[in-house]
Amino acid sequence: MIKAILVFNNHGKPRLSRFYQYYPEDMQQQIVRETFHLVSKRDDNVCNFLEGGTLIGGSDFKIIYRHYATLYFVFCVDSSESELGILDLIQVFVETLDKCFENVCELDLIFHVDKVHYILAELVMGGMVLETNMTEIITRIEEQNKLEKSEAGIAAAPARAVSALKEMNIPQKVKDMKLPDLPSIGNLKF
């Protein structure tokens, strides 16, 4: 079973945290920090598995992670999961994000926390692998988007018209904002 899925950047800033076993909020934060500490000190070409930190349950748990440019994707799992299987699952997750966000980068995860959660929910449910077929996952996300668009179309038409005017150049604005350089994580050795 997958106990937790964490995404944080090279500085340990959390970008996504999803726990499938109950831990109190402050414990969750500590686990993120501990995991970052364990993972970040490792070289890039060592193996992708290590024993879990003490907070999440010690050596009965494995940390399986991948490092993409600025982000670490970390899955904490128990002994019932196949290590390589989880490693592939991380890959599927990232590839799906990449397709949904078109060249995903750290900023996408920051500004679309909700979307990232929805995509993850199509892959993993209650700590178990739900779906691994990327086409199927993307179809489901597309359905959601359509629904969202249609609902927004009926109800929020007037509001949207106004905000559309206001937000005409939002993508550009986002890029103009004073932000550190964030290379895209999508086109990295898939």
Added chain:
Amino acid sequence: MPTVKGDGMRGLAVFISDIRNCKSKEAEIKRINKELANIRSKFKGDKTLDGYQKKKYVCKLLFIFLLGHDIDFGHMEAVNLLSSNRYTEKQIGYLFISVLIGANNDLMKLVIQAIRNDLAGRNPIHITLALQCVANIGSREMAEGLSVDIPKLLVSGDTIDSVKQSAALTLLRLLRSSPDSIPMGEWMSRIIHLLNDQHMGVVTAAASLIENLVKKNPEEYKGCVSLAVSRLSRIVTSSYTDLQDYTYYFVPAPWLSVKLLRLLQNYPPPEDPAVKTRLSECLETILNKAQEPPKSKKVQHSNAKNAVLFEAINLIIHMDSDPNLLVRACNQLGQFLQHRETNLRYLALESMCLLATSEFSHEAVKKHQETVITALKTERDVSVRQRAVDLLYAMCDRTNAEEIVGEMLEYLESADYSIREEMVLKVAILAEKYAVDYTWYVDVILNLIRIAGDYVSEEVWYRVIQIVINRDDVQGYAAKTVFEALQAPACHENMVKVGGYILGEFGNLIAGDPRSGSAVQFQLLHSKYHLCSPATRGLLLSAYIKFINLFPEIKHIIQDVLRSDNNMRNADVELQQRSIEYLQLSSITTADVLATVLEEMPPFPERESSILAKLKKKKPSSVPEGSEQKETTASKIPAVQMSNNVDIAPPTSINLMSQGESSTDDFVDQGSPQGGSASVDLLGLGSPTQPTAPSVGSGGLLDMFDTLTSHSSAPATNGIDLGGLSGGAEEAFRKFICKNNGVLFENDLLQIGVKSEYREDLGRLWVFYGNKTTFQLNAFLVDVSTPGNLSESLSIQQKPVGGEVEAGAQVKQQFNMACVQEFAEAPVMTIQFLYSGAQQKISLKLPVVLNKYITPAEMDANTFFTRWKALNSPSQECQQIIKATSPIDHEQVKAKASGYCVL
């Protein structure tokens, strides 16, 4: 290609950018507080918030939460969003709830109601959202509230595939968190047929669910073996184009294959020859594919392929029946040991550890010894090196022990700090287990102390002393070796301890050589004295008094040392006391008395190695059960062994000599009057659980019952089982003689309550296990054993319980018992679980006593007296008059008597 970005929420983007531009933590907190105040006022005041706005605010809250700030409002708004008809609002509501609301929130009732509405609706997308929420929270309350709806969704014919998939995993989650709340029913028999489902996603999800069910009740789901094998066979033999979207980088359905292979690891090799052959073919095909040239150069291709391969190898190891497959598996792993992918080397080492325990392949594994040793020395990654240590430990036997131990010792000098302690334990165990020549063993342990003294735990040096004391043939050698080791200008304190103990006992064996004469020995030890901690100094003082006995010629030197202010007026009370007592002892007693008091230590009783116990505690999984025990003689003394395992507290009572350090009860007291029990203490049975007669309650009658029962249970108390009973259990058990309900056991982790009812020869007992901690208890296992021939008299049927016990949750287990004939002992139940990774074990007597099966008979006065008069032989009468310690309370006596089943 879908784009999920685009219609961004402006307010959210601005807020996030603000936060990111904050220069300091204070500024960030300020900005967040401002935003929280804003959202709060919007939620409170503005009733006309539209979906878009609510969504935006909830997204902001999620972001704030992610940064590590507590969110204490918005829950109600999120719950309200659940009843919205709009998908987007519902979606964000569910997201908020599953991320932010704990299982014990007050709003859970409302949430469950909303979930139930969505499940009952016809919109599959809404159903999926609701299921996701249940699967992610998975509380007991949810399990109870939705126990009927979810299984129905799973097996119903008109459920669409994606919902089925989600329902399977949701049910799995609920079964994990509260297995007893889900009613077993028709769905159970149909569930294994989901393995034949057309949709691969459904099969994958169902395989996870079935594996969980199988773990609890393998017999009932036996049918899944042949289904899983045929499904696996179809996948393995398919070409990568057949499964289309479920082919991942040219590997057909890798996740499903892994799941099926895992599922099969819950069963022994299939009995049906056809199924067995088919499975062997599958495994061979998988092994063959590993040799084919890769279809793609991408790492994902080899990853997926190897994920399946490793799982197949694990299954081969698990079945442990086909030598041909086992050797092939071993060769395959051997190839991986030298693979350039670190991940594969890691996994190969890990799997080979399992393989080394199989008798068929143990020899084959040994062929790779050189490679593993090279890995230990050259791997750059500590995780891999650690696996190499594990494998060396597993593959070690009598033939290669010397080499492996030597290599490990050599590596220890440069080993990572994080694995040193474990390595020390492993080296110590291997050296003991495979020592042909005990001088080698002594050398190894002393080397350990020399190289990694700080990581040598007490158990290790206790053990070397035990062995030296028990084996005459190494005593002289040990004395000589420690004497030499102590010559080093700086030696570790543990070395001083071992040296002090061994020279104190056996220094005379080397005193013949003038270079290690008595005075030299004493000077050598004493030169270390001032550098040591008080505990070690205490031990050295004891060694000195032993020297007085061994070498009367240096008595005056030692007495001077004992008399010095540094000792006799030491600030440490223990040292002061020892100095004074030893000085007195040496001055006033005759040589004969002294010789008796300070006699050589008697041999220690053989018992399980305390080091092994420590390693087990540290890494429960790394010590294969039973494999060590044939080497130690521990199994001869089960009572002792049990008392080792029972400890819930840290293993202080196992420590052989810990008493020696913390009290005056040192080894020299062995011969003194109060030292008679010293050898018992060393066994860790410090205070034997003597049945005291506690007076519980105030009823006078109760005391009588107490004496009565302590007689009846007397045979049991001497037996093995009492040694294993957990503290306080006996008293609690006895209370149940006069009552049917109550608390049987309680400690910091667990409360165990019991309810029982009896009718004629049948009894039913419910045991309630309450988790008192804030963590989940894992691998919760209850086992009931019947000591002696109790199983002939009492048949016990146990309903399954187990898996996990959630924090603060309580699980119930039912026992049905039928009394066949009279019995004296009670069944013993053993509860095992993992609490934050540590194995816990509790043994308790199940409160089933003979008197519960007494049935009152209604009869009128005449019949009674007829029967009464018929009882006339002398053996049928027994009278005991006791003095009541308190006035008799009729109500209470009545309650006791009815609890005792005589009313």
